[in-house]
Amino acid sequence: MTRRTRIAGLLALPMTWLIGIYIFSLVMLLVTAFWVTDPFTSKVKPGFTLRNFEQLFINPAYLSTSVRTLGIALGVTVLSILIAVPLGIFMAKVAAPWLRALLAVAITLPLWAGYLVKVLAMRITFTKEGFFNWMLAPFGIEGPGFTLGTVVLTLTYLWLPYMAVPVYTAIRQLPPNLFDASADLGAGSWRTITTVVLPLIKPAIIAGSVFTFSLSLGDYLVARFVGGDTQMIGSVIASNINLNPPLAAAYSLVPIAFVVIYLVSVQRTGALERM
Amino acid sequence: MLRLSRTSKAILGVLVAVILAFMYIPLGLVVLNSFNAARIVSWPVTGFSLEWWGKAFSSEPVRIALLNSVLVASGATVIAVILGTLVAFALQRYSFFGQRAVNLLVVLPIALPGIVTGVALNNTYNRMLEPIGIQVGFYGMIIAHGTFCIVMVFNNVLARLRRLNPSIEEASQDLGATPWQTFRMVTFPQFRSALIAGAILAFALSFDEVYVTIFTAPPGVDTLPLWIMNQMARPNEANTVNVVATIVILASFIPVWVSQRLGRDITDRG
Numbered sequence: 001m002t003r004r005t006r007i008a009g010l011l012a013l014p015m016t017w018l019i020g021i022y023i024f025s026l027v028m029l030l031v032t033a034f035w036v037t038d039p040f041t042s043k044v045k046p047g048f049t050l051r052n053f054e055q056l057f058i059n060p061a062y063l064s065t066s067v068r069t070l071g072i073a074l075g076v077t078v079l080s081i082l083i084a085v086p087l088g089i090f091m092a093k094v095a096a097p098w099l100r101a102l103l104a105v106a107i108t109l110p111l112w113a114g115y116l117v118k119v120l121a122m123r124i125t126f127t128k129e130g131f132f133n134w135m136l137a138p139f140g141i142e143g144p145g146f147t148l149g150t151v152v153l154t155l156t157y158l159w160l161p162y163m164a165v166p167v168y169t170a171i172r173q174l175p176p177n178l179f180d181a182s183a184d185l186g187a188g189s190w191r192t193i194t195t196v197v198l199p200l201i202k203p204a205i206i207a208g209s210v211f212t213f214s215l216s217l218g219d220y221l222v223a224r225f226v227g228g229d230t231q232m233i234g235s236v237i238a239s240n241i242n243l244n245p246p247l248a249a250a251y252s253l254v255p256i257a258f259v260v261i262y263l264v265s266v267q268r269t270g271a272l273e274r275m
Numbered sequence: 276m277l278r279l280s281r282t283s284k285a286i287l288g289v290l291v292a293v294i295l296a297f298m299y300i301p302l303g304l305v306v307l308n309s310f311n312a313a314r315i316v317s318w319p320v321t322g323f324s325l326e327w328w329g330k331a332f333s334s335e336p337v338r339i340a341l342l343n344s345v346l347v348a349s350g351a352t353v354i355a356v357i358l359g360t361l362v363a364f365a366l367q368r369y370s371f372f373g374q375r376a377v378n379l380l381v382v383l384p385i386a387l388p389g390i391v392t393g394v395a396l397n398n399t400y401n402r403m404l405e406p407i408g409i410q411v412g413f414y415g416m417i418i419a420h421g422t423f424c425i426v427m428v429f430n431n432v433l434a435r436l437r438r439l440n441p442s443i444e445e446a447s448q449d450l451g452a453t454p455w456q457t458f459r460m461v462t463f464p465q466f467r468s469a470l471i472a473g474a475i476l477a478f479a480l481s482f483d484e485v486y487v488t489i490f491t492a493p494p495g496v497d498t499l500p501l502w503i504m505n506q507m508a509r510p511n512e513a514n515t516v517n518v519v520a521t522i523v524i525l526a527s528f529i530p531v532w533v534s535q536r537l538g539r540d541i542t543d544r545g
């Protein structure tokens with residue numbers, strides 16, 4: 001057997017599958033976005049129109065939903081970084097070895113607890129008569145209930161491990177003599193963190209942010225179950241999938257576009273090669 | 276060592292405690308509510324009962340949904356094991372034009388938001404295949420799940436293959452083994468545990484998937500996540516959903532435990 005036939009033999013089945021089913025479907029989705037829906041029968045007809053894309057920009061509801069979803073995804077990413085960095089510093093540099101091992105398991109375990117189980121858990125926690133409001137009641141404060149804030153918090157809850165694990169690993173790999181050098185040169189701990197630790201773990205933060213950002217963009221069940229009337233891109237896609245498939249197809253290109261723009265804008269940092 | 280003051284260490288410690296509470300209290304509330312005697316979720320819990328556990332175990336829809344989930348995840352895992360291993364071997368053993376494209380192609384179904392994969396396949400099934408008389412039905416869901424599970428097996432097997440010592444295979448061939456004998460008796464045993472770990476991850480990923488499932492499940496067919504979702508939207512068995520969720524939480528320890536064990540297995544030997 002020649003080298004070429006062996007490669008072909010190995011790749012024939014997987015490539016037929018991935019290109020024939022998956023890439024074909026993505027291309028057909030793109031094509032459908034240019035098709036038209038008969039408003040009376042809801043039947044999709046082949047054709048060519050830019051109306052579906054136009055709708056994304058001129059319909060204020062769709063536009064604001066795109067902007068809101070982008071804001072939510074960025075908010076989740078920022079919140080995840082704000083949580084993951086102190087957590088990583090504590091685990092890698094403060095905690096005793098036994099506690100470090102325990103925490104390493106503790107932050108990865110919830111990753112497997114089931115997506116909807118965690119959404120259900122947050123729903124129970126933040127419901128009006130729920131635990132969160134009960135805990136805050138003595139202070140005379142009422143929790144956020146089912147609002148945009150709870151959506152951001154729940155998505156952070158879901159995707160935090162994707163940020164926390166790489167950040168912790170990166171902090172743990174920092175050579176200890178860097179801290180000694182920084183302290184010897186007179187920097188306080190805060191200064192050391194901002195000028196030594198943060199620049200060095202930036203690739204890990206960016207790698208984590210790709211997950212928190214991308215996973216949040218396509219989500220809509222969180223908005224549905226803990227967001228009150230908060231709409232996300234996914235909500236609009238889901239509600240149009242049967243009524244107006246071409247519009248749903250066009251709208252599902254929006255999160256793809258956001259992910260691609262995000263990847264391109266962080267690519268120059270070189271962080272993606274290390275993922 | 277990072278020299279932190281006593282106060283900043285204390286602040287960090289409190290912060291970590293708050294983060295852990297944020298991660299585990301909600302899950303704890305689900306478990307607690309599965310024993311709640313009240314008809315609806317409530318806090319504080321005033322009475323305990325095993326009523327919902329009994330209801331969940333005798334519930335026909337739960338049993339069917341669980342069976343569907345196991346069937347879909349098993350099918351997806353078989354697909355992922357075969358296709359993921361083939362691609363891993365192709366990329367590790369040979370260098371060829373388009374290698375990076377192949378790599379990207381495997382990762383893409385999980386890198387793009389699940390809803391995009393779901394909508395794309397839904398579009399193909401309902402608007403391309405159905406009009407020409409092809410009903411994918413239940414298989415459509417398995418095909419969809421298999422597609423995004425390939426990467427789990429691929430990643431695990433590829434990582435292992437990269438660490439294998441090629442001279443062991445050469446020795447096998449020098450001693451007169453056929454390529455098939457070498458694969459079966461030398462190569463395969465070396466990456467078997469990575470394959471099992473990948474298969475477990477693929478199974479767990481498929482078992483938990485919602486977005487692709489929503490758009491590719493045939494009408495009237497529920498997987499466990501779909502059942503949970505419907506119960507959250509229109510509860511008709513009230514607190515049973517907390518029981519099912521509790522079982523899912525407990526079951527989630529299995530993949531973590533097994534993959535940790537298999538992972539350690541390798542490093543011990545190497």
